Structures are given as C-alpha cells and as structure tokens.
Amino acid sequence: MAVQARCHLGSPTVLYCGADDCLRIPVLRVAGFRVAHCASIGELESRLESDPETAVVLFEEGRGRSADAAVDLARLRSTAALVLFRHPAGDSSEEKFDLIIDPATLPARWLQSLAETLLSRAGFAAAASCWTQIARDLQARRRDLPPENRSRLPGVRIQLEKRRCT
Secondary structure, X not given: OOOOOOOOOOOOEEEEEOOOOOOHHHHHHHOOXXXXXXXXXXXXXXXXXXXXXXXXXXXXXXXXXXOHHHHHHHHHHOOOEEEEEOOOOOOOOHHHOOXXXXXXXXXXXXXXXXXXXXXXXXXXXXXXXXXXXHHHHHHHHHHHXXXXXXXXXXXXXXXXXXXHOO
C-alpha cells in the first residue's frame, strides 16, 4: 500500500534545485508533493515567476556546488520556505535557510522536519499537518517490516539515499 497525501488543500509545490543525486524527488512525490526540478538558476527564476504559490524551495548542495546564488534569488522572488540538503563537503551559508537537513537523515525524518517547517509558516498549517501524518506513516511502515527489510520501504529508496549521501 503506497503512502499518499490525502489533503483537501491539494499538494504543495516544491522546487528542487540541484542534482538529485540522492533520489529525493521520488520520495517527495510519493509523499504527495508536486515537484519541479530546476537544473539552473534561470530555470529556478522562471519557475518562481510562473508559480507564485510555491511552498518550498529545496536545494541540494554538492561537492564544490554552493547553493548561495540560487538561495539569494529565491529569497528575492518568493516567500517559500528554503531548505538545504547539506553535503558533507558543502559550504553554503546556513543562516539563509529555514531548514537544514544533514546527509544521513532518513526520508521519514526529513519529511517530518519539512512538514514542521511548513507548519511554522503562515498559510500552510493545514497542509503541513498532512505531511506530518505522512512522515509518521512512513516511520510506522518501516517499523512493521522485518529488520532485514527495514531499509527497503516500497516506493522510497531509504537505503540508496543513505548510502549515496554519507
């Protein structure tokens, strides 16, 4: 049984900036978010202009890839929450973000943190409660699996993400 969002307010839009090396975009989609991948600053600018209701902008840092320029643009053009997926060798300015997620954080945990961040921002309280429930459902499903299968939750690549991002 797939975990899906069942929110009456629809699915918040997420702009994902950077390479999706850790396969977080599929996790976000399974959780019910609408995700647009922005491969460049120009694409981010275009998406922010075309969708002013963007709820969150996620940045994936990489070795030698700082997110600072894209974050500055997003702050100027949007009121969306800004979230950084930290890279162990990253050097982005932490004070620019509403939430920073460490590399080894499991999807259920970062989805819950993302929901709490949305909850703290005006206008997203009801939607964020849905994402908090989804994160709890993911954690419960993982606990119900036999120990040898806990890292292989259907539809969510927890083990692959953990391996590739540490």
